[in-house]
Structures are given as C-alpha cells and as structure tokens.
Amino acid sequence: MRGEDRESGALFSYVSCEARVPGDHPLRAIRAIVDEALEVLSPEFERLYSKIGRPSIPPEKLLRALLVQAFYSVRSERQLMEQLDYNLLFRWFVGLSMDAPVWDATVFSKNRDRLIEGAIAAKFLAAVLSQTRVKTLLSDEHFSVDGTLIDAWASMKSFRPKDCPDDEGSDDTSPPTGRNAERDFRGEKRSNETHASTTDPDAKLYRKGNGQSSRLCFMGHLLMENRNALIVDAELTRAGGMAERQAALDMLDRRPSGAGARRRRITLAGDKAFDVRSFIEDLRERAVTPHIAIDGNVRVNARPRRTAIDKRTTRHPGYAVSQRVRKRIEEGFGWIKTTGNLAKTRHRGLERVGWAFTLTATACNLVRIPKLLAQT
C-alpha cells in the first residue's frame, strides 16, 4: 500500500526544512519539474502497489532520492540513506520532514523489481519531456544517436565456461586457492559463445576497438534531440556489434508521434559506426534522413571503405550541422558516467542496469532543463 500522507503531522518541521533551502537554489526549479512529472505517474504507482497491507514508502520519495543520488554522485544506496539522514537539502528535495526517520537501504532493492515491472524510469523520462514548457526546448525533427560501454559489476574472474561454471576453465594445473584466487588466462580461449560471467550472465565481453582491452560490459544508447542536446530516449542492451544499430532503430520506432499529425521527415545523426548499408536502408524506410558520418577507413587492400552515404545527403548544409551537433551526445554520456556514477554499474542484470541507465539519463536532463528554460 502506498503510504501517502504520513507527513501531515509533521508539517511544521517540514516547513523549517523548507525554510533552510535558499529560494534560488537550483534544486528548487528541478523539483518543480520532478513533482509535475510524478503527478502524471501517480496512476501508474497506484497500479503497481497494493491497496492493502503495510503502507509502502511512497515511490515518489524513492524516485526523488535516486535522483539526488545521481545529482550528487552518491556512491551507493546505503550512503544515500546516510546523507538523507543528516542533509537538510536532501531531506527537502525528497520530501522528508526534519524528524522523519529515513528508511532502510534495502527498500531500494525491494522496490526495484516493482519499478522495473512498471517501466517507471522510461515513463518518468517521457513525463518530463512532455511538459509544455519542456517541449519548447525540444527539436522534433533533428536527432542524434550514439552508444557507449557501461562496465558490468562483474570481474573477469567470474567469466567461466558455461557448461561447468565451477571449473577454473582450462587452467587445471593450479587448483582454486580460497576465494578471489589468482587466475591465469594466458592461452585460455574465452568468448561469449562458450563463457559467461557467473556474477552477471547478461554482461558480455566486448572490445571497443582494436588494441583496446576486452571488458565485461553493457552498452548504453541515447537518442538526443539536436536543438538543446536533451536526451529524449535511452536504452541499454547487451554489448555486441549489432546492438548499437538495433537500439537506434528501436528508439526511433517508439518515438511518440504527435497526436493525429502524420509523421514528418526527420534527420538522424550518428558516428561512422552507423555507416552500414542495411542500416541506412532501414532509416530511409522510416522516412529518416541518414546524417551519418562517413566511414572512410582504409582497408588492407589500400582502398577506402565503401560508404553508404553519398553527396546527395552530404551536400545539404543540414548534414554539416548534424555532424557538428551530434558530438554533444558525449556530454550526456560523460555526465551519466562521471556524475551519475554509471561508468561501472553496481547493479546486476540487463533489466536493473537498464533501469538505472534510463533514470540517470533523466537526471542528466533535469540538471539542464531549468538552465535552458531560464535562458529563454
């Protein structure tokens, strides 16, 4: 059951909490947007939570706490609760009165499944973007996509042959010596085909480029609009060569279409990894102009690679603009990884990591939106 109105008795102390947050504090504008979005999500929460039973911790508060965690790079959910206990600013943002006890950190784990089930992260992102003021910031015809690697919460030592996870691979000579034993991978062939991480089976071994080391990771993808470089969609997949293109198409296909209006032609910018004939065809099929960077790598036969993008596309000034703007998507990845603490996830499993990725992307937007609104 959703414990909604348990703070009513503590109005005074909430006010004194409120009074200590400066009127021009950046979090105030952010909270206004967050609260409006949470209001929209309210029926969803109603559906997710039981009517009876012990009152739940309001999911609105859980969500606001998780946003604060991203804003202030709080390392873990336990640390978050410790901060929330003593930090008035955090208390105010989350909506806890001064003397209200903080909840146990494990409630995040408990509620995670429920919030994932309701796809709350994606709906929250959508709810923020659909606000009338926010909409004016968004371009509805020019977009960019890109993907990045998110390190999994799994070590290489957990990467074991699928058929016998307890076996130390082909390394028969040295028996396991206690936990966290040394493992020598030299000469041992490892691939996603035959091996999987025992810690997080969804994590895949992937190498970004030649000469770089393979990591156990996921792949995070963003769809960005080009006017203010705000994130309009996020998706997390298993790492793989095709994942980036597939995720791009998925995000395009689920783009909200304007009520009644027929779908207009849009442009999509992307780096040279997207310069693949079949992908370009997929875009054209969807009435999407491919503003994709040209992959002109010189191959072994000393000939430049054949690109799927020609002058018909590149001659337009819009192509150059897209190429310039698309790089701003890195700002989003940068924030999500450094401030949002997602360079290496602490969650395990595709669903959990994906949920965190989308929520952190939303947090990234929330930091920027008030500043952008103030400029106009």
Add this chain to the structure above:
DNA sequence: AGACCTTTATTACTTTCCCG
C-alpha cells in the same frame, strides 16, 4: 471483536566484488 490473510518493511545473514 478477533482470527486470519495479504502486502511490504525490516532484520539478519549470505554472496560477491574490490583492493591493498
């Protein structure tokens, strides 16, 4: 009113990972 059921938070404990 009180036995009993459902749901969720909390507690206590386990597993896993990381790093010096």
Add this chain to the structure above:
DNA sequence: CGGGAAAGTAATAAAGGTCT
C-alpha cells in the same frame, strides 16, 4: 589473503484489510 562494502535472500515484524 583478508577486510570492507554492497547487493541479494530468507525469515520475521508490522500494518492494514476481510470475514465470521
């Protein structure tokens, strides 16, 4: 190795509802 930290899990307590 060993200790610290965090997530996960199972058992239990708490809160509210329903049925008789």
